[in-house]
Amino acid sequence: MRLLLSLAAFVLAVPLAAQDSMPPAPYAYRQLDDPAQEAAAQDLMETLRCLKCQSQSIADSDAPMAGDLRHQVRIRIAAGEEPEAIRQWLMQRYGDYVSYKPEVSASTWPLFAIPLLLVLVAGGILVGRLRRRA
Structure with a gap:
């Protein structure tokens, strides 16, 4: 019985450990080349809540999920999407809690x-x- 419980714990722990060992998204820690686009991305990232930390913005958080969200914000800004459209997309995906600007x-x-x-x-x-x- 203990062997079965140990095996189940190992099987469940492997995917959790694998998530933190993945490399960060390319734009998680790298700024955009265009200063105006990076400023727009930074302004938006400061108004979005890290879903893992819950008390920090994604601009301040070092959580892997915050890095993924920073990457998404930067590539969408670089593609020409408006910050408010990105906020709406994130709110549809993660709920109203992701935004520090409630509606x-x-x-x-x-x-x-x-x-x-x-x-x-x-x-x-x-x-x-x-x-x-x-």
């Missing part, structure tokens, strides 16, 4: 409405208490 949609509107409602309720309570004192 109001059918699934995210409560995130924008609830804080506003809380401020209005707190303001109403404050006005009510001030009127009672007066």
